[in-house]
Amino acid sequence: MGLVMAALALFFVLPVIWLLLAPSKTADQVVHNWPLSFGSFSQIGHAWSHLMSFQNHAMLKWLRNSAIYSGGSLILTLITSVPAGYALALTRFRGRTTLLVVTLITMIMPSATLVLPIFLEINQFHLIGTIWSVILPFSFYPFGVYLVYIYFATSLPRDIIAAARVDGCSEWQVFAHIALPLARPVIALVAFFSFVGNWNNFFLPYLVLPNSDQFPVQVGLNQLLSSTPSFNPVAGAGLNITIPELALAIIVAILPVLVLFLFSQRALVSGMLAGSTKG
Amino acid sequence: MTLVAFQPTSKGAPSRRGVKPRREGGIASYFFVAGYTVLLVAFGIFPTCYAIYLAFTNDRGQFAGVNQFSKVARDYRFLPAFENIAVYLVMWLVLLVVMTVLAAVALRSWVRPGMSSLLRFLFYLPGALAGVASVLVWLFMLDPDVSPAGKLLRALGDNSFAATLNPSHLPVIFVLIAFWTGAGGWIVVMYGALNNIPDEVLEAARMDGAGRWQTARQIQIPMIRKWITYMSILAFAAGTQLFIEPQLLQTASLGRVSSTWSPNQLAYVYAFQQGDFNGAAAISIFLLVLGLACAGVLVTRSALFKLEDQ
Numbered sequence: 207m208g209l210v211m212a213a214l215a216l217f218f219v220l221p222v223i224w225l226l227l228a229p230s231k232t233a234d235q236v237v238h239n240w241p242l243s244f245g246s247f248s249q250i251g252h253a254w255s256h257l258m259s260f261q262n263h264a265m266l267k268w269l270r271n272s273a274i275y276s277g278g279s280l281i282l283t284l285i286t287s288v289p290a291g292y293a294l295a296l297t298r299f300r301g302r303t304t305l306l307v308v309t310l311i312t313m314i315m316p317s318a319t320l321v322l323p324i325f326l327e328i329n330q331f332h333l334i335g336t337i338w339s340v341i342l343p344f345s346f347y348p349f350g351v352y353l354v355y356i357y358f359a360t361s362l363p364r365d366i367i368a369a370a371r372v373d374g375c376s377e378w379q380v381f382a383h384i385a386l387p388l389a390r391p392v393i394a395l396v397a398f399f400s401f402v403g404n405w406n407n408f409f410l411p412y413l414v415l416p417n418s419d420q421f422p423v424q425v426g427l428n429q430l431l432s433s434t435p436s437f438n439p440v441a442g443a444g445l446n447i448t449i450p451e452l453a454l455a456i457i458v459a460i461l462p463v464l465v466l467f468l469f470s471q472r473a474l475v476s477g478m479l480a481g482s483t484k485g
Numbered sequence: 486m487t488l489v490a491f492q493p494t495s496k497g498a499p500s501r502r503g504v505k506p507r508r509e510g511g512i513a514s515y516f517f518v519a520g521y522t523v524l525l526v527a528f529g530i531f532p533t534c535y536a537i538y539l540a541f542t543n544d545r546g547q548f549a550g551v552n553q554f555s556k557v558a559r560d561y562r563f564l565p566a567f568e569n570i571a572v573y574l575v576m577w578l579v580l581l582v583v584m585t586v587l588a589a590v591a592l593r594s595w596v597r598p599g600m601s602s603l604l605r606f607l608f609y610l611p612g613a614l615a616g617v618a619s620v621l622v623w624l625f626m627l628d629p630d631v632s633p634a635g636k637l638l639r640a641l642g643d644n645s646f647a648a649t650l651n652p653s654h655l656p657v658i659f660v661l662i663a664f665w666t667g668a669g670g671w672i673v674v675m676y677g678a679l680n681n682i683p684d685e686v687l688e689a690a691r692m693d694g695a696g697r698w699q700t701a702r703q704i705q706i707p708m709i710r711k712w713i714t715y716m717s718i719l720a721f722a723a724g725t726q727l728f729i730e731p732q733l734l735q736t737a738s739l740g741r742v743s744s745t746w747s748p749n750q751l752a753y754v755y756a757f758q759q760g761d762f763n764g765a766a767a768i769s770i771f772l773l774v775l776g777l778a779c780a781g782v783l784v785t786r787s788a789l790f791k792l793e794d795q
Contacts, residue, residue, distance in 0.1 A: 207595050211604060214588060218608050218669060221622050224633050228625075241633035286520035293517035298509045305518060305525075311777065312529040313719070318726040318749050319769040322756055323532035323539070346524035349719070356711070361681065367509070377513030391677075399670070406616035408729055424617045431621060432736065449631065456618045463613040 228453035229253045236449045253454045256446035260430065265455060267419060268426035273462065274337060275411070275422055276404040279344035283400045287347055288393060291354025292385050296367050297377070306355070313348035318409055325413045339414040340422070344404045350396040357392035358385065402463050423459040430455055536773075539766035553767035557755070562745040563768075570747055573656040574724045577663055581720050582713060585668055589675030589709075590701045605676060608669035615666040620733040623662050650738045655746065659730050667723070671716050678709040725772050728753065748772055 228236055231245035239245070257265055293299070294306055324343050333339040362385060370380045408424045415421060418429065434447045543549040557563055588608065592601040614622060628646040629635040643649040649658075682705060690700045706713075731746040732753075745751040748768055756765035 207591050210587070211591060211596065214584070215604060215607050218611055218665065220633050221626050221665065222610055224625070225622055237630050241631060241635065282520075282524075286524055289517035290521035293514045296509065297511075297514040297517070299511070299514035299518075302514070305522065308525065308530070312525065312533075313722075318728055318752075319536065319773055320528070320532045322752075322762065322765060322769070323535040324528060326762075327527075327532055327535065342524070343528045346528040348525070348529070351521055352715075356715070360711075371509075377511065381513075381517065395674075395677075402612065402615065402670075406614075406618070408616050427617045427621065428733075431617075431733070449625065452621060453625075456614070456621055460613045460618055464610075 225453055225456060229450045229457065231450055233448035233450060249450070250454070253450045257451045257454055257458075260433070260447060260451075261418070264418065264421075264426065265423075265458065268421050268423040269458070269462075271420060272405055272422040272424070272459075275340045275344060276401050278337070278341040279404050280397060280401050282341065282345035283347045283350055284393065284397060286345065287350035287396060288354050288386075288389065289381065291351045291392075292358055292381055292389070294351070294355045295358035296362065296364065296385070309348045309351055309355075313352055321409050321413060324410065328414055334414055335416055335420065337420075340411050343410060344407065347396070347400050347403075350400055353396050353399075354389065354392055357389065362388060398466065401466055405463050427455060427459055533773075536766045536769050539763050540770045543763055544761070549763070553763050554770070557751075557764050557767045557771075560751070562743075562751055563748075566745055566748045566751050567771075569656065570725060570727060573659050573727065574721065576656055577660045577724050578717060578720055580660060580664060581668060581671065582717060584664070585671045585675050585716065586706060586709075586713060588668075588672045589679055590705055592672070592676050593679040593705070594697055594701065601676075605669075605673055608672050610669065611665045612667065612670045617729060617733065619662055619666045620730050623658070623665070624733070624737050627658065647738065647741060650734060650741055652742070655731070655734070655742065658734070659727060662730055663724070667720070671720075674716070675709060675712060678712045679705055682708050722776050725749075725776055 224241055227242060227244055229250050230247065231239060231243070231249060235243075235245050294302060294309075328334055328339045328343075333342075366384065367380055370384055375383070405422075406424055407422070408428070411422050412425050412428070415425070418426075421429070430447060430452060434449075434452055540553050541549060541551075543552070592604060596604065611619065626632045626634065627638070627643075627649040629638040629643060629649065630646070632638060638644075638649060643651075643654075686704060687700060690704050695703065726749050727747040728749040731742060731750055732744075735742040735744050735746070735750075745754055748771065752765040752768040752772075755761045755768065
């Protein structure tokens with residue numbers, strides 16, 4: 207078992223280590239030196255200035271865009287999915303089963319299936335090229351609703367809810383004072399998956415944001431790739447975007463997601479029901 | 486006034502026994518689900534209906550019956566794309582389920598807590614690179630000239646980047662990328678689910694003489710079965726929509742990889758190169774039906790929906 211864990215760890219970590227080391231080397235050193243060797247710090251600086259000079263600090267613009275799109279939709283996702291998951295799990299209302307089934311269906315449906323129709327829909331409402339064309343579709347997150355639903359359905363005893371109702375709590379009070387405080391782990395989980403998913407989303411922004419100034423960083427990376435001489439000798443000629451610059455761009459692009467993970471790790475690790483079953 | 490009328494039913498009740506609580510949730514439930522429902526209609530139901538509408542009409546908006554479906558199904562690229570994805574899905578789902586459950590159980594029961602926390606972090610780490618970033622990293626990992634596993638690639642007979650991208654290797658490559666970015670997150674989720682099993686239950690199993698394997702097989706894994714099913718459904722869905730990976734490999738290999746390797750790529754070619762939105766929608770509907778069929782099997786076999794009134 208130890209061997210399996212070690213092999214897994216190696217498989218997951220080795221590409222990351224390679225990625226972190228690549229920007230410290232020149233394009234030549236990346237090929238000829240030992241893959242896991244360190245070049246020099248000054249070389250990282252060179253790679254950074256090459257990257258920044260690409261289309262006049264386009265990288266920073268893309269990062270800011272990604273932050274706006276992912277942050278905005280994260281807020282909307284939490285506001286809509288947490289109450290919805292709660293209501294589906296612990297209340298009974300007409301249409302509940304339908305909503306649950308439709309949620310599951312929409313969730314398992316390949317999201318790329320909807321990208322083209324969503325594009326046409328957004329086009330119809332003249333939202334192409336606006337931040338809403340990305341934020342609103344990103345905010346629709348049935349996976350989050352389902353996570354919250356599963357969490358409440360399996361972890362929060364219905365008796366507690368029933369008792370609170372008997373004691374005179376309004377439905378809002380039950381939700382805000384009993385369910386919500388217990389839901390912290392699952393809220394962290396939803397926030398985390400939503401942010402990571404939206405930050406890394408490529409297909410939709412690629413279609414609905416025609417202007418390079420509006421690209422999120424993932425679409426920007428694609429543009430960077432097609433400007434790299436090693437992958438596109440024609441378009442990339444004369445640009446300083448080589449493997450080290452590309453590696454540095456990847457690192458910068460994923461940094462916010464890593465930071466988020468560090469912050470939500472506690473909630474993730476604490477387990478989902480530790481509070482209610484053992485408290 | 487209605488508020489006042491509501492209060493006594495609960496607050497004034499002398500004893501909890503015998504008091505029938507009001508209908509759970511009532512009108513407030515609609516308030517809770519309203520925001521989500523609006524988004525569901527706008528970005529789930531409406532676009533789906535639109536795709537169905539497109540698939541059954543032609544470019545002039547006239548009803549076309551199943552013409553779009555038979556047209557795309559007769560396309561010489563159609564079957565190979567679905568074959569590719571089928572091979573990939575089988576490998577991907579088996580590896581994912583076996584490895585995530587194994588890893589989660591091991592991290593929960595075999596490994597010391599500090600080590601377990603570190604390993605979960607390391608396994609998850611590549612998840613941050615999902616999407617374009619992971620494909621870019623793996624472009625480098627698959628190039629024997631720069632890869633840290635260059636020796637391994639050469640030992641397998643892949644002496645150049647072009648050799649690694651041999652069409653018969655593609656399903657394995659996509660499984661590796663998907664596992665590298667996706668498995669860690671699921672291990673964290675599975676671990677969280679295992680953590681929810683009360684210590685008393687595991688303690689009781691131990692007292693009854695159950696070993697680690699027995700505990701895992703007879704208590705831990707059955708208790709997280711819902712999550713395993715859920716993971717499988719999502720992994721299947723994600724697998725059928727494979728797009729960025731073959732698309733970027735196609736770009737980076739200067740055309741050696743087919744531009745219609747996956748059904749989604751074929752739909753993309755229909756929509757954006759042939760300008761045929763109706764054909765693209767028809768392919769999407771094929772994918773949709775496929776996903777629904779698989780989900781149906783999993784849902785009915787895993788008790789995922791036995792959460793109605795007990």
